[in-house]
Amino acid sequence: MKRIEARVPAGISSFFAICDTDSSGKPLQDPLKIGAIGGGFKVLPPVKTAVEVEEADKTSIRIYVNGKPEEASTSLRVAEKIFSRIKENFNVTVYHEISEPIGAGFGTSGAGALSLAVALSRAVGLNITLLEAAQIAHVAEVEAKTGLGTVGGLLSPASCVITRKPGAPGIGLVDGITVESEVTLIAVYFGPILTKHVLTDPSVRKRVNSIGWSTLHSILKNPSLECFLSKSMEFARESGFLTPEVERVVEFLRGKKGVIGYAQNMLGNCLHIVVEKNRSEDLIYLLKEKFKKAKVLELKPTTLTVELK
Incomplete structure (x- = not known):
């Protein structure tokens, strides 16, 4: 069994605007272009995500949040996107440890998605960059409707984050x-x-x-x-x-x-x-x-x- 842990700051949101339509008002279809502008703070303690993997005949994924089994649709989507890029099968157990309140503007879903993308890709031998991992996390959040701009903000080099242009990491513009x-x-x-x-x-x-x-x-x-x-x-x-x-x-x-x-x-x-x-x-x-x-x-x-x- 292989175990990898990644830690990502929580991301408090202070203000925002939803950006999911084009200039004519039509809904955007590409989740990489959907996002938000806004700002907030990257803070510690971080969201900790540990993954345990072992080779298997068929892939299975179990997810725990603070010790309790959860459906965790965003994390499940992250895992599925990573497995779509490899041929091997694994039994995977995901452990999210979150100190901040969940579902209250602390960006725990985005932090969990990013930390999982980084840890799981490393654990299964998928070599991707941080930007690629962040795009996987962003798309998973958009599809699961748990966030729009958190993941991009987490890549800001500043602790006070400003997202000036919406979209996934590599498309949006993040300042601070x-x-x-x-x-x-x-x-x-x-x-x-x-x-x-x-x-x-x-x-x-x-x-x-x-x-x-x-x-x-x-x-x-x-x-x-x-x-x-x-x-x-x-x-x-x-x-x-x-x-x-x-x-x-x-x-x-x-x-x-x-x-x-x-x-x-x-x-x-x-x-x-x-x-x-x-x-x-x-x-x-x-x-x-x-x-x-x-x-x-x-x-x-x-x-x-x-x-x-």
């Missing part, structure tokens, strides 16, 4: 803002948000996309961390995604020392806060005391792309 090492990120998580209406309601999509593109243009005029967070928070308000719980955290943060800025996860009932590292411990204590029903996480912005073990 340099973040000082003396800051940390705190997430105050209350729960997921139902996102189906965002993808299916034309009027909601049109409004969100207009605000998302406007947010991107505003940030690019002044690409600083403070501007990024301020404009992303405006996006949450103007798009109608801002929740009462997040609003209460925002009110609580007013005047707190060391807070650089904050924005709501897209899409999740969660606020991510960038704070000076020497103030983070005190702020975490205050947040836990004030919001006892929330999960308060300390995360580390990172420039890491993929770590293979």
